[in-house]
Amino acid sequence: MTAPAPAIPATGPTPRPPDTGARRKVGAGLLDPRQLLRALPGALRKLNPVTLARNPVMFVTEIGAALTTGLAVADPSVFGWLITGWLWLTVVFANLAEAVAESRGRAQADSLRRTRRQTTARRLTGWEPGAEPSAYLEQDVAAAELRRGDLVAVAAGELVPGDGDVIEGVAAVDESAITGESAPVIRESGGDRSAVTGGTRVLSDRVVVRITQEPGESFLDRMIALVEGAGRQKTPNELALNLLLVMMTFVFLVAVVTLQPMAVFSRDFMAAAHDTAALNADGVRGIVLVSLLVCLIPTTIGGLLSAIGIAGMDRLVQRNVLAMSGRAVEAAGDVNTLLLDKTGTITYGNRQAAGLLPVGGTDTRDLARAALLASLADETPEGRSIAAYTRREHGAGDGEPGRDVARPGMTWLPFTATTRMSGADLPGGLRLRKGAASAVAAWAVQNGGTVPAGFDYAVTEVSASGGTPLAVARQDGDGPAQVLGVVHLKDVVKPGLRERFGELRRMGIRTVMITGDNPVTAKAIAEEAGVDDFLAEATPEDKLALIRKEQAGGHLVAMTGDGTNDAPALAQADVGVAMNTGTSAAKEAGNMVDLDSDPTKIIEIVEIGKQLLITRGALTAFSIANDIAKYFAILPAMFGAVYPSLRAANVMGLHSPASAILSAVVFNAVIIVVLIPLALRGVRYRPSSADALLTRNLWIYGVGGLVLPFLAIKCIDVALVQFVPGI
Template identity: 75%
Template sequence: MVTEAPVAPDAPRTEEPRPGHRVAGGLLDPRQLWKSLPEALRKLDPRVLWRNPVMFVTEVGALLTTVFTIPHPSVFGWLITAWLWLTVIFANLAEAVAESRGRAQAATLRLTRRQTVARRLVGWAEGAPPSAIREEEIPADRLRRGDVVAVDAGHLIPGDGDVVDGVASVDESAITGESAPVIRESGGDRCAVTGGTRVLSDRIVVRITQEPGESFIDRMITLVEGAKRQKTPNELALNLLLVALTIIFLFATVTLQPMAIFSKGVMAAAPDTLAITSSGIAGVVLVSLLVCLIPTTIGALLSAIGIAGMDRMVQRNVLAMSGRAVEAAGDVHTLLLDKTGTITFGNRQADAFIPVGGTRESDLARAALLSSLADRTPEGRSILDLARKRVGPDAGAEADGVWVPFSAVTRMSGVDLPGRVLRKGAAASVSSWVRDNGGSVPPELAAVVEEVSSSGGTPLVVAEQTRVLGVVRLKDVVKPGLRERFDEMRRMGIRTVMITGDNPVTAKAIADEAGVDDFLAEATPEDKLALIKKEQEGGRLVAMTGDGTNDAPALAQADVGVAMNTGTSAAKEAGNMVDLDSDPTKIVEIVEIGKQLLITRGALTTFSIANDIAKYFAILPAMFGPIYPGLQRLNIMGLHSPLSAILSAVIFNAVVIVALIPLALRGVRYRPSSASTLLARNLWVYGLGGVVVPFVAIKLIDLVVQFIPGI
C-alpha cells in the first residue's frame, strides 16, 4: 500500500496519461503485429475459436488438409495447408491487434489507479456535531458503497462518489486529459467525483457510490480491453447469416465427391484431372473450395470492427457501457439537445440596459449593479461588469444593506438599502411586487420584454419599490458552427430537437438561430420523458444528453443516453455512455462514430461477399474444366493451371484479411448523406471493388506461383 503524500496545489505536476492515448505507430506497425502474434496463436485454441463459426470451420479445414497431406505429401498440398493455417492466424491477428490497442489504453488508465489511504468518517451525518464523528484511515480498496470520506487539498480522491459537503477545485487531468481544474461542490449537478483525481484546494466530504472493483476506472479498463465485450444484436444477426452461408457451402462442397464418383466414366477420359482422384489431393482441393466460398473475410474482421468502434469512442474520451450503445448511436433518428451548455454557451451575458418610464440609463445601470452585488451567478457578474462600464468601476463600493438572494418561489433577488429597496428578476414577478407596494407598471414595459424575448434574449426587470426602472437584456450566445453540424444531421436523416426551460418565444428565436428542426419549451423532466417515449412509439431511436439527477429518467429511457462526467452519479448510472470531457455537443460526434461503425461493417460485408465471385471463377473452372471442357470458357483470368488457380485463390483469401485490418480498425470514412446515397456508394466502391480487386490480385499471384516446382 502506497500513501499519497500531500502536495501543494501550485506544485508542478507531471503529465498524467489520458484515456485517449493512441498506440504509437501506424495501424499495421510491425512492432504491434509482432506483439499481437502470441495472442493470435493462443486464439487457435478451438475452445476460443468456436465463438467465430466461420473461422472455426476454416481451422477444421486446415487440420483436415494437414491430415490429407501427411500420407500423400506434395508441394501443392503443403502450400495449401500452410496458407489455410495462415488464414486462421491472420483472422486471429486482426482481433488481437484491436484488443492490444485497447490494452495499451488500459495500461495508461492503470497508472491513474493508485492505492491510496482513505480517511473514513464514522458517524458522519449532515449537521452532526464534530464530537460525534470519528476519523479512521483505511486502504481505499476497503471502502464500500455509502462510506463517507474526507479529502483535503493535495490528496487523491480514494473512490468514485458524490460531494456531500464543501466545495473544492479538483484536477481531473488523469481521467479527462484536460489540465484546467474543475469545481466540485455539494448540492448541485456538479457533485460527482472520480477516484484517482486530486483535490487542489479546500476540503470536501465525499460519499462513496461504488463497490470495490466497480469504479469508473475499473469499468473503463474492462471495456477498452474488450475482455467482457458482448456482441451487439446486429453482430449476432450477421453472425447468424454467416453461419447459414457456411452451412450451405459446406453441404454444396460435401456433395462434390459423390458427383465425381458418378462422373467416373468421364474422368477416365481425363486421368490427370484434379477433381476426383483417389489421392489426398482431392480432399485438399475440396477444403480449399469450401474456405474460399464461405465469407472468411468478414468473419475474420467482424470482431475487430466492433472492438475498434469502442476504441474510437475511448479516443474521444467517451466511455460506452456496451457495444450496443455505440451501435444504437449509428441508428439514431431523433437527437434531443439541451439548450444551455449544448446549443448555447450556457452563461447568459448582459449586453444592454433598456430604461422605461423616463428613467435615465445611468440610474438603471446603478440600480442593476446594486441589486447584483450579492449575485454570484455568471449572469450576475456580467451585469456588474456591464454596469461598471456605464457608471464607473467604483460604483457600489459603499453599498451596505440586507441582501435578498434569488428564490425559485419569488423569482427575484435584490437588496434592502437604507431608504431604498431594489429588486431584479422575472418581468411578471417584479411587476406584481411593484403593484403590491402601491406602484404602477409603465405601459411600454410589456413591449420591451416582448421584443427582448422574441430576439432570443432574456429580460430581467429592475424596480425600486413603487416604480419600474427598466430592463436588463441577457443574451444567450449560440455556439458557432452548430448550424452547419445540424445541417449534417439533417442530411443523415436525423431530426434535432432543442429542449429548454425558456418560454416559447425565446426558445423559438434560439432554435431558429441554431438551425434545429424543432424545440420543446418550458420543459420539465416529465416533459422530456414523454417526448422520448412518443418518439420511440413511432419506431424511432432517440439520443439525448444530461447531467442532473432530474435527467436520469430520460437518460435511462433514451436509446443512447450520454451523461456528463461532471454530472451526478444518478445521471451516470442511468445513461449508457459517459462523456469524460462533459461536452454536450459531443453527442453529434458519438452519432457519427456509431454510423461509421455500421458503415464499416456493411462495407466489409459487401466486399467479402463480392470477392467470392472472383474466387468462383478461379477455382470452379480449375476443378471441373478437365471433366467438362465447356467450363474452360469460364477461366476468364487465363490462369496458368488448375493447381496454380486454386493456390492463388487460397493465398488471396488469406492476404486480403491482413490488407483490410487497417480499414477495420480505422473505419470507413463517413460523409453525412442520406441512406440511399450511402447504399449506392457502398455498392459502387465495395461491391464493384470486391469483384474487380480479387480478379486482378489472383491473376498477379498466379503469375508468381506458376514458377513454383510442382504447381
Template identity: 80%
Template structure:
C-alpha cells in the same frame, strides 16, 4: 476598486465540431504498423481451437489448414505446402485483426490501472455526518474494506478511496486520470455535481463522501474491464450477421464435400478426361477442395467482424465516452429520435446580454455605460455578460472611483448597482424590471410608459428583460432595458441539419414556457420541442417514441433524469452527475459535454456503415475467387468452363494458389479500415447504401481480379514449375 469577475477554467472539447458539412469526419486515427508486431503473440495464442470456435468461419478455416497440413505431410509437394502455409496465415491474420483491436483497449486499461492503487480510507463512525455539530470518529481502513453506504472523509492531497456522492463540503478535484483533462472540477454536496470517482485526487478543502459502490465494482474497475474487451458481448446485429456467416459456411461446406463424388460421376459419364496435371493426383485433390472451401466461405468479414465491434467501442473511449456495452454503441447508430436539454446543450448554461434597448430621449451609449457600471458588482454570469457586451459593442471601460459604494446583486432586492458620491452624486441600479421600477418610484421618479412596451417586446421574443435606472442629484429616471437571451451555441443548426439528413428527429427539452421554447427551437433548428417539461414528461415522450418503433437517445446528469436515462435506448449520463444518473445510463461522458451525444450518434452510424461496407466487399470479392478456382478445377471435366478463365491465369495450380494468397493478404490490408472505420458523412440511408455498393461492392469485384492476376504472374516468375 473595481470588482473583477473571477477567472473561469475552460475545458476544451475532446474533438471540436467541424460544421462546414464537408470536412467533418468521425474516425479513430491511423494504425501504427508496430501494433501489428506487438499484437502477433496474442494472435498466435488465439489459434487455440477452444478460443477460435467462437468464430465459426475462422474455425472451419483452421480445421481446413490442419487437414492440408496432414495431406502435405502424407504427399509432399511445393503446391501442398504453399497452400498449407497460406491457410495458416489466413487464420493468423484473422486473429491479428482482433488482437490489434484488443491491444488498443489493453493499453488504455493499463493507463487506468496506474491510477488504481491501494488507498487508505478514513471511514467515519459514530454519528451520521449529515448532522452538523455532532461528534464523529475516524477509522483508518483499507479502501478494499469499504462497503456501500460507508462514509469517508477526504482532504486536500488525498485520493478518493471509492465511488460515491459528496454529502458534506465542496472541493476541487483532479480527474485527469479518468478524463485526461488537466483542469480541476468542483464537486459539492446537495446538487447534480456531487459524484466523485475512486482514484481521483482532492486538490483543496475537505469533503465527506458516501460510498455508492460494491467491493471490486468501482467505476474504474468497470471501465478497465470494458475498454480491454473482457466483457464485450456481441450485439444483436453482430449475432444476426454471424448466423448468416454460419449458414453460408454450412452451405459451401456441403457443396465442397459433394464436388469430388460429382467429379467421379462426371468422368464415368463422359469417358476419358483430358490430363490436367497434378490437380488430378490423389495427393492434391483434398488440398484443392479445402482451398475451394476457404475461398468460398466469407472469410474476410468473418475475420474482421469482431475487430469492427471492438474498434467501435474504442472510438467511444478515445472521445472520453464509456459505453457500457457494444449494444449501446450499435443502438446509437440506429437512433431515430434525439432528445436534448436546452440549457447547456443547445444553449450556453446561462443567459447572456444580447442588446441594449434605451427608452425615449436616451442614447444607446449612455444606456450601455450605465449598465456596465451597475453590473460591476454583479458576479452572476448574467451580470458579467452585460459588462462584456458593453465593452465589445461600445469599447467602454471602467474608470476606478475612489468614492464608489458598490451594491452587489442580491436575490432579495433582485438588483445590483453603485452609488457614486461627490459633486453630482449619482446612483445606478440594474435588475428585474419590476424591482427597478419600484426603486425609481421610491426615489420620487416617474416610470415612462414606454418601459412596459420594451419589457413585453423582450419577453415575447423569449428573452429576459433587465431594467437600468439612475438618480442624479435626487432625480430618478429609467434609462432602458437590457435584453438577456439564451444564446444558441454556434454551429449547432448545421449539425441538426446533418442529423435531419440522416433521418434523425431532434427534440429540445426545456422547462421554459412554450413561447420562449418556440423561439429558441426555431433559432437552433431543432425539429420539435417539449416545453415546461417535468421528469414524467420526459419519460412519457420516450415511451411514446419507442411505442412507434423508434430508438431514442438522450443525455442527463441529475437524479431526476435517471428514469428517462434508463428508459432511453441510448442514455448518456454526465460524469459530473449523480451516481443514480450514471448507473441508469448505458454510456458515461467523462467530459460531461452534453452536445457530445451528437458525436456519439455519428460514431454509432459509422460502426454500422463500416460493418455493412466490409460485408459488401467480402461477399463481392468472392466473385473473383470463383472465376479463379472453379474454371481451374473443372475445365478438365467440362472444357467449356475454360471460357470463364477471363483472367488468363497461368495454370490451375497457380490459379488456386493465387486465390488463397489473396484471401489471406486482403484481411491484413483491411485491418486499418476496420479499426479506423469507413469515412462517414451525414446523409440519408439510401444515399449511404448507394455509396457503399458503388465503392465497396464494385471495388470488391474489381480489386481481387487485379490482385489475383498480379499474384499469378509473380508466382510464375518465382516458381516456374507451378
C-alpha cells in the same frame, strides 16, 4: 465602510466554439504497422481451438488447415505445403485483426490501471451532517474493504478511495487520470455535480463521500474491462450477421463434403493437371477440396467482424466516451430522434448581454454607464456579462471607479435573490439599480418615480424574442427615481449548431430541444438553433413521456443528462449519455458516460454509431463481392475437366489449375490483412441520407470488391508462375 468587491476582467469570457462538422469525417487515425507486429503473439494465442470456436467461419478454416497439414505430411508436395501454409496464414490474419483492435484497448487499459492504486480510506462511523469530530469514529481502512453506503472523508492531497457522491463540502478535484483534462473540476454536495470517481485526487478542502460501489464494480474497473474488450458483448446486428455467416459456411461445407463425382473428379482433375507432377500425389485431392471450401465460405468478413465492433467502441473511448455495451454504440447508429437539453448543449448556459433599449428619452451612453456601475457588484454570470458588454460595445466605464476601488461614501450592493437587484450608491446621493424588470420598476415607484411609456413594450419585445429583460434605474439625491431602459439578455446559441442540426436532418434524425423555459422563449431559441421541435416547461415526467411516445412510434431515441431527475429518462432512452460530472444515479441509468461532460458530444456519438454500421455493411458487401472472383478462379480449375464448359469461366486466363487454386487461396488470406486498417479506422462517413450512403457503398465496396480481386488474383498467378517452379 463597505469592503471592496473583487475585480473582474474588462471583457467577458469567450467560449470556445464547437466543431461545426463542416469538412469533417469520423475516423480513428491510421494503423501503425508496428501494431501488427505487437499484436502477432496475441493472434497466435487465438489459434487455440477453444478460443476460435467463438468464430465459426475461422474455426472451420482452422480445421481445414489442420487437415491439409496432415495430408501434406502424409503425401508431401510443393503445392500441398503452399496451400497448407496460406491456409494457416488465413487464420492468423483473421486473428490478427481482432488482436490489433484489442491491443489498442489494452494500451488504454494499462494507462487506466496505473491510476488504480492501493489507497487507505478514512471511514466514518456514526457521522451526521454538522457533527463535531468527537461525535463520530474515524477509522483507517484499505479502499478494497469499502462497501456501498460507507462514508469516507477525503482531504486535500488525498485520492478518492472509491466511486461515490459528495454529501458534505465542496472541493476541487483533479480528474486528469480519467478524463485527460488537466484543469481541476468542482465537486459539491446537494447538486448535479456531486459524483466523484475512485482514483481521482482532491486538490482543496475536505469532503465527505458516500460510496456507491461494491469491490470490483468501480467505474474504473468497468472502464478497464470494456476498453480491453473483455466486457464487450456482441450486438444484435452483429449476432444476426454472424448467424448468416454460419449458415453460409454450413451450406458450403455440406456441398463440398457431399460431392458425388469424387472418383471422376479426382481422375479427370489429375489428367487436366498433367503439367504439374506434384498434383499427382493422392494427398492433394483432400487439400484441393479444403481449398474449395475455404474459398467458398465468407472468410473475409468472418475475420474482420469482431475487429469492426471492437474498433467502434475504441473510437468512442478515444473521444473520452465510455460505452457500457456494444449494443449502445450500435443503437446510436440507428437513432431517429435526438433529445437535447437547451442549457449547456444548444446554448452556453450563461445568459449574455446582447443589447440596450433606452426608454423615456434616455441617451444610450447614459444607460450603458448606469448599467455598468449597477452591475459591478453582481457576481452572477449575467452581471459580469453586462459589465463586459457595456465596456466593449459602448465604451462605458472610462474614468469610473472599478469594483476593486472603494471611494469614500460609496456602497456596492450585490445581487440577491431576495431583492432581485444589484446596484451602487455613489457619493453625492446618486443611486443606481439593475435587476428584474418588475423589481426595478417597483423600486422606482417606491422612490417617487413613474414607469415611462415604452418600458412595458421593451420588456415584452425582449421576452418575445426569447431573451430576458433586466431594467436599469437611477435616483439623484431626493429626486424621483427614473427608469432608464432595458438590458437584453439572451441565451447565446453555440456557433455552428445550425449546420450540425442540418447534417442530422439529412441523416434522417429529428432533433428536439428540451427546456424549462416558457414556450415563447423556447420557440425563439429553437428557431435560432435550427432544431426540428422543442418541449418547453419540461419536467422529468414530460421527458419520460416524450421518449416513450417516440419509441411507441418505432423510433430509437438518444438523450443526454447529468442529474438524478434525468435518470428515468436516461434509462428509458435507447442511447442515454450521462455526464461524468453528474450524479451517480445518472451514470448508472445511462448506457454511455461522457468523461468530458460535453453535452454536444452526443451528435458525434451518433455519427460514430452510424460509421460502425456502414463499415460493417461496406466490408460485408466487399467480402461477398470478392468471393465471386475466387469462384471464377477455383471452380474452372477444379471441375473444368469434368465439365468442359466451365473452362470458359476462366476469364482471368490463369496459368494452370494448380496456380489458379493457389492464387485464390493466397488472395483469400492477403485480403484480410489488407482490410485490417479499414476495419479499425472505419469507412469514411459523411452525413447524408440512408439511400445515398447505400448507393455510395455499393459502388465503392460492391463494385470495387468485384473488380479488384480479379486483378489481384491474376497478378498473384503471374507471380507464382515466375517464382514457383512447376506450378
